[in-house]
Amino acid sequence: MSTTLCEVSDFQECEAREFQIGDQNLILIHWHGSWYAYRNSCPHANWPLNIQPDVFFDSDEQFLQCSNHMALFDIETGVCKAGPCVGDSLSAVRVKVIENQVLVEL
Numbered sequence: 499m500s501t502t503l504c505e506v507s508d509f510q511e512c513e514a515r516e517f518q519i520g521d522q523n524l525i526l527i528h529w530h531g532s533w534y535a536y537r538n539s540c541p542h543a544n545w546p547l548n549i550q551p552d553v554f555f556d557s558d559e560q561f562l563q564c565s566n567h568m569a570l571f572d573i574e575t576g577v578c579k580a581g582p583c584v585g586d587s588l589s590a591v592r593v594k595v596i597e598n599q600v601l602v603e604l
């Protein structure tokens with residue numbers, strides 16, 4: 499099922515935001531011209547990555563960072579590159595852009 503999250507023009511370049519769709523908590527990321535989405539659940543402890551609203555990047559904006567125990571995740575693949583769950587992955591959600599709409603497949 500496709501669900502519209504937002505419009506392309508709602509997002510800045512290198513921005514990540516949280517969306518709640520029913521019981522699903524998602525992270526949508528616009529990064530260097532591409533779109534990525536993951537379930538907002540860290541594979542280390544299955545907690546949301548963020549503590550503050552929409553804070554998902556590390557200080558250099560090169561990785562997604564879990565605010566709980568600082569795991570760093572590759573933005574393009576969701577694979578943990580540093581921290582307590584190295585090698586584990588975020589659960590990816592398929593994103594597509596149709597005209598100005600950003601949709602996810604749930």
Ligand code: FES
Binds near residue numbers: 547
């Ligand atoms: S819950 Fe994410 S690093 Fe521990």
